[in-house]
Amino acid sequence: MKILVFILIHVLLIIIPNLSISRTVSVCWEAELKPPYIFKDLQGKLKGVAYDIVVQALKSQNLNVKNMVLPWKRCLSNAAAGKVDLVPNASFKEQRLKFAHYSLPLYTTHLMLVYNKEKFKDIPKIQKISELHKFKIGGVLGFNYSKFVGVDIIRANSRKTLIDQLLLNRIDFAILQKEVFNE
Template sequence: MRSRVLKWVLLLTVSTAALAENPSMRIGWEDWLPYQYRDTAGELTGLDIELMNAIAERAGYNLFWHKLAWKKHLWEVAAGSIDIAPGASKTPEREEYAHFSVPYRTEPVSLITVKEASISDLNRDTLLSLLDRGFTIGYVTGYSYAPWVNELIDAGTPGLKAAKSEEYLSGALLDGIFDGFFADAFSAVANLKEAREQRGGDQLIYTYTLEEADIYMMFSKFAVGTDVVDRFNQTITAMHNDGSIDRIVAGYLQ
């Protein structure tokens, strides 16, 4: 009996020490190929899932993943009920309630179309020219794009239309409801290929880069201290320097 009690006490001590050594953090995800998704076996995977798990493990934290739509994810970070949001762009509004890490990857924010737009450089003037030619271009409410695109969206520029998700925009583009939409190029192309296969179509997909945007981890100011953010920043920097992040990215984007 004593040996069993002693064994239980030792196990409890080890478990408690492990928890203290590797505290847990709450992090959200949503279906977003190729960054966050469940594979055919039902396992949570994707570029951001692998990056976050690798960064957190090296920083000494366990992650508990919760499926959340992006808009709700931001609310939860602001309220402190979720600690981390990955795959985030930095905006002044978000900085009011969140700490931002150093960039952990970049994201090619692009205009995605199945029409040849006949432009060599996508900028404010060429985009306005497309809209003047009757292009209808979608965007997801609550997402952040290039600063000048955000300004045009905020100004209610004719031809720019809000939508609920990139998945909807992919189908709407193939169905001719939209002429294009703003999105991360890799995510959009993955969704479009899947939607095209379901429809049996063969449309060509064109991408026009707006900018190569820095992507950050967002930490709730209500729930996470700056010492934790500093620890993650040191880890991210070390993983950039030793090539760990590049190796994970290469497995998805090359």
């Protein structure tokens, strides 16, 4: 009888966790949407190239998808806490390896410096990142600016706030993604 109970307990310990495995993947998209990669249509539904690729890939594996749109920092903190399974827009950062695995890039963007034409009558001539230290540079809070080593970046809560700071001459340049900014 003891052997039968022992076997039954072990069988249950093997089966029960497998029964509770969720077939739903929670995907966290940043609230600062990035057309054409992720945006909302007129009905408020998520759309975009990245969205389509992620949803199609998960559904092809017979997985349900639970999409959520949250502030970027919350997406990352939820991923670190194990509350979110996938954060598709996360770029590589060494510190994120503590809680995340990376795939090959879903897409790539190009960072550019945007400036106010009223402040600079001529196009500023900047050849190297090291030349940026003499300017006030703005970026979005939580975004990856690891290529801007040695540059003090003033953080804004959103792309809109960043552009507003630029137009109000609070910063000299805004670092933005070309593909997103041009949308």
